[in-house]
Amino acid sequence: METRPRYATLLLLIGLVLTSSPAPASSLSVTVNDVECVYEYVLYEGDTVSGNFVVVDHDIFWSSDHPGIDFTVTSPGGNVVQTLKGTSGEKFDFKAPRSGMYKFCFHNPYSTPETVSFQIHAGHIPNEHDLAKDEHLDPINVKIAELREALESVTLEQKYLKARESRHRHTNESTRKRVIYYTVAEYLLLACVSTLQVVYIRRLFSKSVGYNRV
Amino acid sequence: MAERRAGAAVLLAAFLLLSCCSVRLVPVAEAVWLTIPSSGTKCVSEEIQSNVVVLADYYIVDDEHAHLHTPTISSRVTSPYGNNLHHNENVTHGQFAFTTSEAGNYLACFWIGGKHQEDVGLTIGLDWKIGIAAKDWESVAKKEKLQGMELELMKLEGAVQAIHDNLKYLKNREEEMREVSEKTNARVAWSSLMSLGVCIVVSVLQLWHLRRYFERKKLI
Numbered sequence: 001m002e003t004r005p006r007y008a009t010l011l012l013l014i015g016l017v018l019t020s021s022p023a024p025a026s027s028l029s030v031t032v033n034d035v036e037c038v039y040e041y042v043l044y045e046g047d048t049v050s051g052n053f054v055v056v057d058h059d060i061f062w063s064s065d066h067p068g069i070d071f072t073v074t075s076p077g078g079n080v081v082q083t084l085k086g087t088s089g090e091k092f093d094f095k096a097p098r099s100g101m102y103k104f105c106f107h108n109p110y111s112t113p114e115t116v117s118f119q120i121h122a123g124h125i126p127n128e129h130d131l132a133k134d135e136h137l138d139p140i141n142v143k144i145a146e147l148r149e150a151l152e153s154v155t156l157e158q159k160y161l162k163a164r165e166s167r168h169r170h171t172n173e174s175t176r177k178r179v180i181y182y183t184v185a186e187y188l189l190l191a192c193v194s195t196l197q198v199v200y201i202r203r204l205f206s207k208s209v210g211y212n213r214v
Numbered sequence: 215m216a217e218r219r220a221g222a223a224v225l226l227a228a229f230l231l232l233s234c235c236s237v238r239l240v241p242v243a244e245a246v247w248l249t250i251p252s253s254g255t256k257c258v259s260e261e262i263q264s265n266v267v268v269l270a271d272y273y274i275v276d277d278e279h280a281h282l283h284t285p286t287i288s289s290r291v292t293s294p295y296g297n298n299l300h301h302n303e304n305v306t307h308g309q310f311a312f313t314t315s316e317a318g319n320y321l322a323c324f325w326i327g328g329k330h331q332e333d334v335g336l337t338i339g340l341d342w343k344i345g346i347a348a349k350d351w352e353s354v355a356k357k358e359k360l361q362g363m364e365l366e367l368m369k370l371e372g373a374v375q376a377i378h379d380n381l382k383y384l385k386n387r388e389e390e391m392r393e394v395s396e397k398t399n400a401r402v403a404w405s406s407l408m409s410l411g412v413c414i415v416v417s418v419l420q421l422w423h424l425r426r427y428f429e430r431k432k433l434i
Contacts, residue, residue: 027260027342027344028260028342029258029259029261030248030256031257038248039246101247141366144366144367144370148366148370148373151370151374151377152373154377155373155377155380158377158380158381159380162384165384165387165388165391169387172391172394172398173394176394176397176398179398179401179402179405183405183408183409186409187409190409191416194419194420198424201424202424
């Protein structure tokens with residue numbers, strides 16, 4: 001008879017652990033030279049894995065913008081869950097077909113190294129099946145889990161906006177520097193060309209070249 | 215009797231499950247795994263504002279090669295101004311925590327320390343938390359004597375507060391960037407007018423100089 005309350009409290013603890021497993025979004029930047037792979041563990045089958053990545057602009061000065069990188073998600077079974085090609089920043093989400101270690105790979109098809117800032121979040125909401133299995137799981141825990149997932153998605157979106165803003169800022173700074181350099185170079189070139197013109201015309205009229213040339 | 219045996223079995227299963235969740239036998243969903251190449255370093259970075267708590271934990275993930283040699287990793291964390299915040303050599307796991315004093319790019323680099331016989335890379339798990347995710351909810355719960363539902367709602371309130379702060383930060387950044395864009399726009403307009411002016415001035419000078427030259431040479 002005394003095992004009953006112990007059983008109850010332990011199940012309650014399990015319920016609390018399961019519903020309160022936070023799994024926040026991990027947000028990092030890596031430099032992609034060729035292929036960089038990141039692994040993230042998904043605890044439950046059917047979890048929604050959401051995330052985003054942004055290529056933070058590198059210092060391009062004379063050439064046009066980098067065409068982008070490729071992104072692939074591979075499930076623990078080896079099959080490709082999602083692919084994005086030639087993009088400079090995108091959001092992704094999918095429903096995990098099974099639990100396990102998922103591989104997120106960035107592939108840079110060109111030789112210039114790129115810095116990619118990415119975030120991955122695996123969120124779990126206990127559903128009615130879990131509710132039926134464990135009578136100590138309150139329906140309000142489901143609502144709290146839904147709220148938490150909604151807030152996490154807002155936070156993810158905010159961090160995506162922050163990374164995009166950082167990329168925009170790099171582009172702005174690069175534009176500002178380029179405007180100054182191009183302007184100064186243009187003036188110098190103009191002065192050089194006009195001096196050369198004057199020198200050439202003077203040479204045409206000089207006595208040593210030819211008397212009646214002109 | 216059978217009830218007690220079943221209860222004991224459930225207790226054992228529950229205990230095993232709880233212990234697995236607390237010890238890193240089963241990796242918890244917060245951590246990200248990275249591969250370190252056999253030679254060279256692997257660096258991860260993040261742009262962090264000032265006055266933010268950073269908490270990180272790194273460990274070697276057991277792989278098939280672990281029984282052949284005992285791998286160790288070394289790590290170094292640098293602030294955007296170049297200060298060394300954390301340096302650790304030849305460990306299998308470690309953690310670091312600091313509060314950022316300046317805003318910028320914080321870099322954490324890992325490399326394989328010590329001798330390694332094989333030419334294979336190593337997989338490490340990195341648990342990197344900043345800001346609200348690094349808050350120690352257990353101590354808050356103990357201090358305020360919260361449990362269960364109240365603690366969950368406090369966590370949600372913390373998340374909402376963090377969202378609000380992030381929104382204010384984004385608004386400020388957008389304002390700064392708008393100023394820079396406006397300045398660049400004004401600068402481009404001014405410089406194109408200026409180049410037109412320089413063009414006209416240079417051509418007038420040319421004509422004046424050549425006319426003087428020809429008059430001097432008595433060709434006109």
